Each structure stands twice: as C-alpha cells, then as structure tokens.
Amino acid sequence: MAVADVAHAPIGHIHPPPETFVQKYVFSFDHKVIAVQYFITTGLFFVLAGLLAELMRAQLAGPNNHVLSVTTYNEAYTVHGSAMVWLVIIPVLTGAFGNLVMPLQIGARDVAFPWLNMFSFWLLPPAGIFLFGSFLLGAPEAGWTEYPPISLQEPAGTSMWCVAIFLIGVSSTITGINFLVTIIKMRAPGMTWTRMPLFVWATAVTAFLSFIATANLSAALAALFIERVFNVPFYDPSRGGSPVVWQHVFWFYSHPAVYIMILPAFGIVSEIIPTFARRPIFGYKAIAYSSTAIGLMSFMVWAHHMFTSGLAQWVQLPFMALTMLIAVPTGIKVFSWVATLWAGKIRLASPLLFVLGFLSTFTFGGITGIFLASVPVDIHEHATYFVVAHLHYVLFGGSIFGIFAGLYFWWPKMTGRMLDERLAKLHFWLMFVSFNATFLPMHWIGLFGMPRRVATYDPIYGETNLFISISAFVLGASFIVFAYNALKSAMNGEASGPNPWGARTLEWMIPSPPPYYNFDRIPIVLAGPYDYGQPLPYRDVPPEYLTARPLH
Amino acid sequence: MGVISALGMWGVVVFPIDHFLKEAAQPAGDIDWLFRFMSFFSVPILVYVNGFLIYFAIRYRKRPADSMEAVGSPIHDHHALEAWWTAIPAVLMLALGLLSYRVLPEYYGAQASTVTMEAIGHKWDFEFRYPGLKQSVYNDLYLPVNVPVTMDITSSEVKEEDAVIHSFWVPEFRVKQDMVPGMVVPIHFTPDVVGTYRIICTEFCGLGHSDMWGKVHVVSQSDFDAWFSKQQHQAASAGPSVQLNHGDAAAGQALFQQKCSTCHNAAPFDQKKVGPGLADLFDDPKHPMLVDGKKADPADAAAILEKGYSGVMGTMPNMQANGLSPADIANLIAYLQTLRK
16 A cells, blocks of 8 residues: 555645745645636636627617627627637636546545646636637627638637637646546545546546547637638638638537536536435446547537538438437436436435536437437528527536536535525526526527527517517526625625535545645545445545535 | 326427428428427427426425435446436437438439529629529529429639628528538429528628528419520610619618618728728719729719629629619619718
C-alpha cells in the first residue's frame, strides 16, 4: 500500500494555503475557487444570452414587428446560440461542476494540473468579451453554425466570433486533458473504475470528447478566420473552396459537443436519483458503459445534421442507422433512472424535482431526435422551428434542468448554506410549465411551415408565436426566483452541515464548504457509493462525517 | 397508463395531418405515414416514462411515519428487464430504419420524369429555368399536376457576394433541398393536388432571408400549357419600355417600403444597407458612378431597375427578379424624385 502511505501524509507537508486576495480569489489554483469563478462567469453570460432570447421573442411576438431591426435580430439569435452553447452550457458543466465535484468525488486534493486549470478558466472572460463585443463591429448573423459562404461576407464581428470560440475551444481541450489525467491517476486508493461515482464516469467520457473533438472545431475556425482575414479560399465556392467542408468539420466537433453538453447532466441525474430515492442506482454498469458507448458513437453521426446538404444516399444511410442506434444506450439510461425510483423511499426535495423535470423533457427531446434521424422525415423538418424545439428540449430541458438540479444539490456543499426549499419549488414549477409552454408549440409551427432564423413570418403563425413569447417572458422571470433564493441563502441561509441530503459519495464526507486541500487524510474506498442502508464504504474518514443522515 | 397510451395511439392514427398541411406531392403521403409510425410508438414510451415517474414519486414517497434512516429496496439490477428495454428500442429502430430506407429513393432515385428543370437560389429570389423557355421565371413556379418533376437544385455563383447557401422548401410537398453554390443536386417529386403553395428559404442567406419566399402553382396540364406559351410569347417580344412621365409617387412610396427598403434607405447616399441610400439619387455627386460616371437622370435609374446592376456598388436583381412591372418602375421613379433635397 505504498500509494496509500504517500497519500496519508498530513497536509502540512504539502503546500501552505495562499494568503493574498489575488492568489486566493483571482488567480487561484484551488479547484473549488475556480469552480465558483466558472459559476459566476457563466451565470453572467447566461443572463446576457437569456436577455438576447427575450429580445428575440419580443420581435417574434407579432408577425411583422419592428422591435429589433432585421440585422439586430439576426445578430441576437447568433450571439444567443453561440453564448449558450460555448460560454454557458459547456463551461458550466465541465469547468464549474467538473471542478467542484469531480476531485472531491474521487478523493483527490486538487486536479492534476492546477495551473492549467486556472489558465483554462481565464480564457473564458476574454472569449466572452470578444463574443459580446462583436456587436460593436457588426456581430455575426448566420446562427451559431455560421455556415460559409454567408459567414465570409459578414462584417468584422464574425472574425471576433472566430477568436472567441477558438479561445473556448482551447480552454475546453485543456480542461479535457486535465480532467482525464486527474481521473485516471488521482483516484483515492481502492476506487476502482466500477466504484467510481457515475458523475465521475460522465466527466471522464466528457473530458475524452472535449480532448478529441474540440481540435476539429479549432481547425475549422482557424480556416474560417484565415479565409476572412487573409483571403485564402477554403470555403468560397467561387474560388475553388467548398462550403460543405465546413459543415463536415463543424459537425464532426459539434455532434460530440452535444454529448459534452448532456453527459455531465446525465452524471448529475445519476447522483441525485439514488440519493433522494434512498436506494442503489439501478444498473450501475449499464449506465456507466452506456455513457461510454454514447461517447464513442457520437463521433460517427455528424452528417445527420446535413441530410439536406446534398449528400449522396449511400452516405445518408449509415448516418441515419447509427443515429437511431444511439437511442438504444440513451433509452437504457432513462429506463434505469426511472427504475431507480421504483420501491424507493423518495424524498421529493428540489434537486429531485428538477431531475424529474429533466427526465420528462429530455425523454421528449430524445424522441423528437429520432424523428429527425429518419432521413425522409428530416428532409421536411430540417431548419424549421421543429428543430429549434427539439434542440431546446435537449439543451434546455436536458442540460439546463440538469444544471439547476446540480446547483440545488451541491449548493450546500459549495457554500455551506441551504437554499429555501419553498422558493426552489416555486422556481421549478414556474420553469417547468413555462418551458413546455414556450417550446412545445414550436414543434407544431415548425411542422406546419415556419422556417427558423426569420425576423418576420407568415401571419398565420401569429397567435402561436404570441403565446410562445409570453411563455418565454415567464420562463425568463422564473430565474429571478433563483437569483433571489441564492442571495437570500448567501445572506442568512440555514447552515447545511457536511451532508444535508444524506448522500454517500466522498464530497459529502468532508465539511461544507470543503477546507483547502479537501481531505485531511485521503480516504480509502472499500466499495461502490450507492449502497443505501449499508455502512459507508470508506476508511480514514473522521467518524463525525460517517453518520450520513438527511436534514429533513 | 395503458388506456392513455391507447387513446394517444388512436389519436395519432386518425389525426388529420392533411387538414393542417396538405399532402400535395408524391413523397408527402409516405413521409406522413413514417411520421405517424414514429408518433404511434412514441406515445406509449412517453406515457409510460412520465406515468411511472409520477406514480413512483407518489407511491414510494417517504411518509411521515418512516424513520430518517429508512431506505428503499436494495435491488441493483434485473437482467431480464434490462434485456427487454434494450431489445425493444433496438427492434423499433431497426424497423424505422428499414421503413425510412424504403421511402428515400422517392427523392433521390432515378425515375422517368417528363419535366426536368432547374431551381437557382439568389439573394433573395428563387429563379426557375424551364426547358424550351429562353428567360427565367422568378419566385412564381408553375407545375402541371400529376407530372413527375426532376428539379436540379443549385445556388447562384455568378458574383462572389451573391453566392450563398439557400434552401428550397415546399412544406406541402415535404420536399426540401439546400441550394449550395458549386453543387447541383437533383430531387424528384410529383405534385398531385391542384393549388398554390409556399416556397420558403430555410437556410439563412442574409438580410432578405425572412422575406425570401415564392409560390408554386400546381395547375392542370391545359392551364400549364397556356401559361407556358404565354411565357414563350413574352420572351419573343421585346423587353418592356417604361413610360416615365405617368408615375404615381404615393404608389411608388408604398412599393419602395415593400420591395426596396430591405436593401436601401430613403436617406443620403452614405447610409448604406446592402445598397446605397437613395434619397438624393439625382443630385448627389457620389451617385453618378452608378451609371458610368455621368450624373443620374430618371432614365438611368429606370434602366437599373429594369435590367438590374452588377458592378463596384454590388449587385441588384432585375425587374423580373424583383417582380416589377413597367408601371411599378414609373411609380418608383416618381417617388424617388420627391426625395430630392
């Protein structure tokens, strides 16, 4: 047990904690501080990108509104989409949740490369400045996919967009490598792969995807930037380039990116359900291995975004088949989660409520994904509001519901204080109802002829759009409830204690918020984390933390 | 839950898709059938997942009598159950894949077609070329009913700034194909219900994207022949001459808002949108470069409206593409003259 002996060294022998304000809170190496930095930064971007969405809905409330000019409207949806994908969902799930939870769950004192972790975070604020700053030079207008040749003809803001997304790509790649090394090398003694918490499994697969896939996006962006600034024709068809090349390389990244945006949410769900159902997760290995299967398959389905781009039929068929095949491991996960609720002793606290919302909306989004996988049906639905609806059911109904479930779940660990449960439940119901009211009708108008990315539209869709806009405003307002709740908790929230939910993973075996360097002694892991009713499977955890018991 | 599922499945089978969105061409019926097939099996999945979520959350909730240490069943897995919920979706996916594969050739497979034509996307017009017709038709597509069509779909690449991706979509036909510059993709369909339907661009193509739509008129063979010979006749006669003196400035202003204001401001030259501002068209010394270095007069402006423009200032479509009649041009010129300082 040589490894365990080294890990057992008292922390005084390692590093003294930082003392200056800048070391502590600005250029911190501490994964927990970096996680909070990610939360605050992405939270700010979420508000900005959300406000852009509300502006768009104001424009779309009537068929021929002039709330925004056509150009501003186009800029708004492009920056909204780009910011939500790259500045909010990806960094909050990897940078924020990954940093906050993963090292604690594997019993590590930090990530493998703390300096790189800090560097990776500090690429985010300049990326945000470049992306939102692009409005000054004329923001990109062609949507978050920025297909050339139109993206070659746009004003200088599009070059800023390239730089912003490139920075995020670098950040994402670095974090991927960092997390992979951390998970492979720094698990506490005794934590075998099949004793890892499922959030760590999800983070490992996500890190692998970020590490492998993101470089392709960087290459595509570099080529777009070079073509725009130095006039080297990669994509311009009138000078021998091919616009379809961008689509292939972009989606070769962006389909795995869809899973980068959902797998960590799967991980969050897999932690919350057994905790609140008070019983082992159903099918641990099935969930862990299906995450891996989804991760690998995500590299083989990119062209399903391009069924109307003029691909040959023999290219479309394998992509259709593989896309449909992904439904199988995804179904296994959903059914296993539902089965975990069976015969539990369920505490319907706010994290679980958000997870139930997640399961309901994500299942719907997954099924409309199958509708889009079938080539003939996709040909009709592609680039309509049906796709807008599907995407929001997966990325909002999936990722954002998962993010808020995780926030409510780990908030006490992060801050040492509880959130108000009544406000949390109000937030959930407002968000769940207005989310469905906003995005469900979009399927309808998309199927019946409304294309996406238009500032004005046929008046026959007027009433539905007005309803959608009103719902979208309520949806936006629901987040004010969360902001108020967070503020109230920070001011005078009830102290949470180390383990308010009675969970069994390692992050709950230390005080809240965790001390600098997390573990006095690295614990030794004896079994998997989900055996509710059994004694806790850890050695060297101080006895006061071993009496895991929910607060309420 | 069984009852709700059955009701939902029955609803899917009898739902009148055709009532909300006509099935007006050959692949439409088959695609709607596939859509129904998927909806049919989606309903029970949704009902059972949501139903069990709600049922379990209520049935197995912690009750006040339960102690804080109470836990649920210790069961970790159940292999038979897991095998079922892996196998059933896999079989459904296989079936769906095969059924989708069966429908596909209707778009892409070669078939005997009696009309082969071209569709070309421009900023922001659909151009259609018929065999045997010298000039193109813009935005108003005429097709004879029950005649298979092969349409070669592409985008303009005459001028670099005109070359962008558009998409040709007729919702009532369930037909969509991106118009990619440098690529020609043939698609097949057979319109089978007489009527007028929308053609919509679904790929973002710039400022005019929201307004880029046209109409497809599916007409009887005899109506089609009549329309076609009228087009041929028009092509044979000389281009329309414009009477500039009788324009109506008010009508021109309305037309300007409708047709021109996407690209042009009624403001000084420098306030460009896509093209220059047109407020002082006939006086500003910067404008004459539009017409070969001379100062513009109404006849020059009318010539640009009629023939379009392509040069240092950019590209402007001609009167056919913009859907302007000679009278419209006269009205527009009359309106532009009222904007003089």
